[in-house]
Amino acid sequence: MKGHQVTILMVEDDPAHAEIIRRNFEGFHIANRLTHVVDGRAALDYLQAAGQSLPNLILLDLRLPRIDGLEVLRILKSSQGLRDIPVVVLTTSANDKDIAQAYDLGANSYLVKPVGFKDFCEMMTTLGYYWLVWNRYPF
Amino acid sequence: MKILRQGGMLLAGIALLLALAPARPALADEPVLRTIRVAAFPYSPAIFQADNGEVQGWYVDLLDEIGRQEQLRFEYVYGSWAEGLERARRSEVDLVTSVAFTPERDSYLDFAKVPTLTVWGELFVHEKSTIDGILGIEGKSVAVMKNDFNAQAFRETAQKFGISCTYVEVASFDEVFRAIETKQVDAGGVSRLVGATRPQSLHVKPTGVLFNPFDIFFAVPEGTRAELLATIDRYLTGWRKNRASIYYQSRDRWFRAGGTDLRQLPVWIVYALAGLLATGMVALLWIILLRRKVRQSTEQLQASEERLRLALAAAGQGLYDLNLVTGEAIVNADYARMLGYDPAEFRETSAAWRERLHPDDREAVYQVFQDYVAGRRGDYRVEFRQRTRQGDWKWVLSVGKIVERDKRGAPTRMLGTHTDINAIKQVEQELYAKNAELERFLYTVSHDLRSPVVTIKGFLELLEMDLRANHAGDVERDLGYLNGATDRMSRLLEEVLEMSRVGRTFSKIEPLPFIDLVNEAICMVGGAIAQRQVEIVIAPTPLVLRGERDRLVEVWQNLVENAVKYMGEQPAPRIDIGLEEHEKEIIFFIRDNGIGIDPQYHDKIFGLFDKLDPASDGSGLGLALVKRIVELCQGRIWVESVGGGEGSCFYFTLPSVVKPTRGDAS
Numbered sequence: 001m002k003g004h005q006v007t008i009l010m011v012e013d014d015p016a017h018a019e020i021i022r023r024n025f026e027g028f029h030i031a032n033r034l035t036h037v038v039d040g041r042a043a044l045d046y047l048q049a050a051g052q053s054l055p056n057l058i059l060l061d062l063r064l065p066r067i068d069g070l071e072v073l074r075i076l077k078s079s080q081g082l083r084d085i086p087v088v089v090l091t092t093s094a095n096d097k098d099i100a101q102a103y104d105l106g107a108n109s110y111l112v113k114p115v116g117f118k119d120f121c122e123m124m125t126t127l128g129y130y131w132l133v134w135n136r137y138p139f
Numbered sequence: 140m141k142i143l144r145q146g147g148m149l150l151a152g153i154a155l156l157l158a159l160a161p162a163r164p165a166l167a168d169e170p171v172l173r174t175i176r177v178a179a180f181p182y183s184p185a186i187f188q189a190d191n192g193e194v195q196g197w198y199v200d201l202l203d204e205i206g207r208q209e210q211l212r213f214e215y216v217y218g219s220w221a222e223g224l225e226r227a228r229r230s231e232v233d234l235v236t237s238v239a240f241t242p243e244r245d246s247y248l249d250f251a252k253v254p255t256l257t258v259w260g261e262l263f264v265h266e267k268s269t270i271d272g273i274l275g276i277e278g279k280s281v282a283v284m285k286n287d288f289n290a291q292a293f294r295e296t297a298q299k300f301g302i303s304c305t306y307v308e309v310a311s312f313d314e315v316f317r318a319i320e321t322k323q324v325d326a327g328g329v330s331r332l333v334g335a336t337r338p339q340s341l342h343v344k345p346t347g348v349l350f351n352p353f354d355i356f357f358a359v360p361e362g363t364r365a366e367l368l369a370t371i372d373r374y375l376t377g378w379r380k381n382r383a384s385i386y387y388q389s390r391d392r393w394f395r396a397g398g399t400d401l402r403q404l405p406v407w408i409v410y411a412l413a414g415l416l417a418t419g420m421v422a423l424l425w426i427i428l429l430r431r432k433v434r435q436s437t438e439q440l441q442a443s444e445e446r447l448r449l450a451l452a453a454a455g456q457g458l459y460d461l462n463l464v465t466g467e468a469i470v471n472a473d474y475a476r477m478l479g480y481d482p483a484e485f486r487e488t489s490a491a492w493r494e495r496l497h498p499d500d501r502e503a504v505y506q507v508f509q510d511y512v513a514g515r516r517g518d519y520r521v522e523f524r525q526r527t528r529q530g531d532w533k534w535v536l537s538v539g540k541i542v543e544r545d546k547r548g549a550p551t552r553m554l555g556t557h558t559d560i561n562a563i564k565q566v567e568q569e570l571y572a573k574n575a576e577l578e579r580f581l582y583t584v585s586h587d588l589r590s591p592v593v594t595i596k597g598f599l600e601l602l603e604m605d606l607r608a609n610h611a612g613d614v615e616r617d618l619g620y621l622n623g624a625t626d627r628m629s630r631l632l633e634e635v636l637e638m639s640r641v642g643r644t645f646s647k648i649e650p651l652p653f654i655d656l657v658n659e660a661i662c663m664v665g666g667a668i669a670q671r672q673v674e675i676v677i678a679p680t681p682l683v684l685r686g687e688r689d690r691l692v693e694v695w696q697n698l699v700e701n702a703v704k705y706m707g708e709q710p711a712p713r714i715d716i717g718l719e720e721h722e723k724e725i726i727f728f729i730r731d732n733g734i735g736i737d738p739q740y741h742d743k744i745f746g747l748f749d750k751l752d753p754a755s756d757g758s759g760l761g762l763a764l765v766k767r768i769v770e771l772c773q774g775r776i777w778v779e780s781v782g783g784g785e786g787s788c789f790y791f792t793l794p795s796v797v798k799p800t801r802g803d804a805s
Contacts, residue, residue, distance in 0.1 A: 016594035016620040023601065063586045066740065092589040095582055113593045117600030120593075 024124035040067030178223030239288030260289030457557030660695035678717030
């Protein structure tokens with residue numbers, strides 16, 4: 001594990017899914033650095049209030065109440081202070097249109113939630129190593 | 140005056156003939172020569188009296204030949220033409236030559252069947268005369284031979300041209316010439332036979348004015364000498380077949396003597412006549428063909444127009460014929476009727492058409508027209524809305540074609556049809572909406588139905604792990620998530636099913652008093668209402684709706700359920716249910732004093748699977764279902780709320796199941 005403190009913002013409206021993701025990251029010991037918000041509006045509010053302590057990574061669901069994921073993505077990627085934060089879209093939608101639109105708006109990665117905890121686990125582990133261990137951040 | 144031909148041998152009289160008989164033994168055994176009296180007249184070179192008094196000429200040669208072979212003797216009685224005819228009438232002669240057929244002559248003559256010759260007359264004038272055409276003899280005197288067929292032909296020709304002149308009748312063609320030479324007359328008509336062989340010394344000249352050609356025959360006094368005519372016919376027929384016969388040899392000899400070959404018309408005349416004839420024939424043929432073509436085209440056009448009219452009428456299509464220069468258009472009755480106008484009074488112009496065009500369609504239609512005119516698109520085919528006379532909008536499909544352009548290529552005329560596509564358009568719009576909804580449905584199903592599956596499968600495995608690790612607290616939590624996910628899934632499936640049940644029409648229609656409907660809906664949500672202690676206020680109304688009970692109850696049920704759900708922290712929750720009667724419609728409302736809805740979400744809330752509160756246990760289908768039922772009743776639904784805890788009010792109309800109660804006894 002790298003010495004620097006990586007923080008993650010999870011935008012997920014389904015509490016069960018949030019729980020699965022949270023459990024998956026247990027091995028990385030970042031529980032106290034994983035913030036969970038339940039919709040797009042809450043995510044934007046959180047980022048606005050975060051000031052200097054912005055997250056290093058955002059896990060973004062697409063179908064969200066109030067402001068949906070793609071809209072959040074659009075706002076993030078067009079905001080001066082926020083556009084550098086890597087955004088990994090993590091959703092149940094495997095829709096081609098969603099995938100294309102997400103990358104269009106500047107998503108850094110697009111992952112479809114696997115059915116089954118083991119697969120989910122594998123994906124999260126890989127994702128964790130990549131984003132939490134090896135990836136270098138500009139801030 | 141009587142002249143004896145063959146006088147060299149026979150001189151005159153039977154006695155002398157008999158006296159000489161021994162010198163001609165060959166004849167002695169022959170039957171008695173029959174004598175045929177022939178009317179002779181000055182008609183050189185066919186027949187004429189030579190200076191020595193002997194009658195000579197082509198006819199004489201022919202008759203001599205016949206006489207030699209048939210033992211006939213021809214005796215010539217010389218006189219003028221008129222005298223000859225007169226003698227034939229009185230049977231004083233047996234044969235007349237050179238007779239043209241006329242009904243009058245037929246009354247006292249029998250004609251040979253084979254014509255001897257085809258002849259025509261020509262107009263002669265004094266050599267110093269200036270007359271050079273038939274028009275020149277207007278008002279002049281013309282000498283003709285009495286009873287001459289040429290004279291008659293000439294009179295007819297003159298008459299045809301509307302020329303009047305004085306005719307001076309003389310006894311012979313020689314006298315005609317003399318009259319011209321002595322200037323007793325201005326002109327004279329002479330058989331060309333005679334004219335061509337006239338003595339060069341005469342001070343006359345031909346004018347080129349020819350009369351109708353006609354056939355001349357041998358003729359005998361009526362009822363006599365039939366065998367003679369038959370004989371002559373036989374000989375003429377035989378001779379004319381043979382170029383070496385006496386007929387041709389003698390004719391060549393006599394007629395060439397005058398220096399002119401009479402067998403042929405002057406060459407220029409032949410060419411002129413042939414040219415005229417050919418031109419005339421071609422013109423005639425052309426006219427006939429043209430007229431036939433015009434007739435055919437007219438018939439085809441009429442048939443085609445009738446077909447077009449029937450086809451357009453059958454299809455209910457409007458027809459327009461637009462003058463792009465003036466903007467005036469000719470339209471048919473269906474065109475006017477389609478727009479709600481009386482065809483008798485309707486006058487169409489492009490300005491009027493533009494005026495009726497829906498503002499939203501203008502740009503697109505003009506673009507299509509411009510592209511078509513400029514050749515950027517192959518056809519003019521465009522759909523637009525036109526305001527009818529009654530003020531409604533009607534969808535029309537216009538298909539047109541530019542049929543005429545001016546020299547610079549600018550369009551001047553356009554023909555086309557209008558088709559009423561209102562019904563099609565309506566179905567098309569419904570289909571479009573349905574399709575969009577279906578697409579959205581499939582899209583959300585891929586997410587919202589997959590989501591609980593992810594949860595279930597995930598927590599089943601977690602549960603297994605927790606059981607193995609004996610984490611009792613975690614097991615309970617896992618089961619909780621599993622329960623929640625399966626509940627959500629089953630509710631979602633139920634609502635999707637419900638959604639699909641709301642078809643295009645109501646299955647069972649019954650009268651439903653407003654109060655009953657609302658009470659039933661409130662009963663369905665009774666638990667939640669009681670739990671939250673919501674006050675429900677219903678404005679009394681005698682209104683009775685007509686529709687399918689379950690569907691209509693669902694409208695109020697969902698809206699009340701919604702209102703209760705989003706009461707928030709409101710200490711005195713209250714829901715008002717009622718209706719407002721307006722000029723044209725009745726508007727229902729359900730008002731609450733809950734958390735309200737931020738205006739930016741007002742459209743979104745009616746979409747499939749859209750929900751504002753992630754914590755709520757709804758599927759997001761409730762308001763979509765309500766909207767669907769409202770639209771089934773041709774109504775609309777909207778929400779008014781400023782959000783921020785100020786409450787919200789849902790309004791909706793149900794036109795097809797409700798009629799305004801105004802005027803009803805209540």
